[in-house]
Amino acid sequence: MAEGPTSKARHCAELLGAGPSIGDMVRPLAKLGEKLARTLPGGLARLTGGDPPVVRTGLPVQGTLESIAVEGAGLAAHALLGLGPRHLPLLASFGAEPVFSLLDRTFGGRGAVPEPLPATFPLSAELLLARMEDAVAAALSAVLGGDETHHVRPLRRDTSLSQLAPFPAAEPLLQIALEVEEPGALPWSLALAFPLSTLAAALVVPRRQRRAARPAVPPGPQDEPFASLPLEVTAVLVDMSLPFSRLSALRPGDVLPVTVARSVPLKVDGRTIATGTVGEVEDRVAVQLQHAF
Template sequence: MHTAKSGQARKAKHCAELLGTGPSLDELVPALSLLGEKLARVLPGHLARFSGGEPPLVRIGMPMDCNLASIQADIENLASHTLMAVGAEGRPMLATFEAAPVLRLIDRAFGGRGIVPDPLPETFPLSAELLLTRLEQAIAGALTTVFGGEQDHTVRPLRRDTSLRYLNPFDKREDLLQLSLEVEEPGFDPWSFSIAFPQATLAAAIAVPRHPVKRRDPQAAPNPAAEPFGSMPVPVTAVLVDMTIGFSRLSSLKPGDVLPVAVARSVPLQVDGRTIATGTIGEVEDRVAVQILQAF
């Protein structure tokens, strides 16, 4: 009996969760940014059936840290929340669809131009429930591909509810990282949804760099710091705020209005739309600056 207890104690002592050796939220942000870029390339093929067979353009916002309470606070009207599970262990994640984009897609499915009823209904019609089922399957398929397509990373929808309280996907105080996705199609207003991942789900589903990348032999490739490359100007964009706003709200903006925005925990630096580094906002000699934390 004493031997069995000792063996269990040794096993617990080396458990990564107890030692806190898993990736931190700050380490997961750049990994999620890269995952978002892959999702923007894969998801259009899964959404093509909603746009007449033509793959739409998908734009991914910056990863934002949040929790269930902040997600609920950002929703002004009716919304549907879907609990999804990743892998055989059923690691949870959350997809959120606000009513206006869903009803816009339904109107288009019946031959309309994507008109949203005003006022919005208090509950989703049956047609919306059927559309949400197809959307969930499309998103689950795209995420499964992005995660590697292995059985351990298969994503599947579990259940949905209009109330986060009743859905109860995970602890309301748990730290989450959220991606906002906007879908654009020619001739129609864009529509959007969001996906939120608990820290443990992301850590298990995506590869997070834990060690410095080995440098290549300088003789094996051209040196980017040498001419003719060194003086070549390359536009670099620091994305401080990336937000989605409803078209009705956008059309009613006037001087003096205030839009509350959340600055991301980790600011991406992008070249031609691809994230090359992340950092935090600071100040140098009375000028706004970005301190690089990670580079890829």
């Protein structure tokens, strides 16, 4: 008996499991933004050699490539980043004014922005943009786990979203903005846009992995967000006592004989964390640790 044409098998959505929606990814992306705000300052500080800036994250906003193009009218740098071995796309956008301000400060200026803005970025700005992309990609890789599956790398850059074409113009996206505040400079921001497929691969753990997952290990002092946390360390070279009568009689030119202790304590917030001896390294006073608590 001749068999008729076979029909394609249909599988129950409940058995296959439907993928996450845009609404499902708002909260995970908000948490990712908070982690980025703690991790990104170290990378940005290396661009200028100054102190780490303060980074704050906004709430995720739904949009499309078309809405990004409308909001970002004018000169801007759009970088396509790839997630994992398949290079799943995400977009990082930098406005022209922050780029030129940061460029001026990199060369010792106060953050001046050319007026009017040029039509294109000069080579020096392109080189700075490459470093900014590297900093963002490294921070994303770190907060996503640091493994090859979640490694983020810059792919290409363009000032035109239509030429860059990172993903279809009408594809639903979730965007998040990071506000950067640096001492002595105007605040600036960068924006990240994620298609749903990239978000799902980056932030959703498959069910089998959830069952086998072990309790998370608390981060140690070598891990973020603690690794880049600045702490003030005080070396106590002299600890002496003076009677109040002597202290009140001090005048400019008086000499107080002091003796530097052989064991110099290093303190953090008043608590001794190590002791060492005073020495010299390259014409600078240094402390060689002898004991750490």
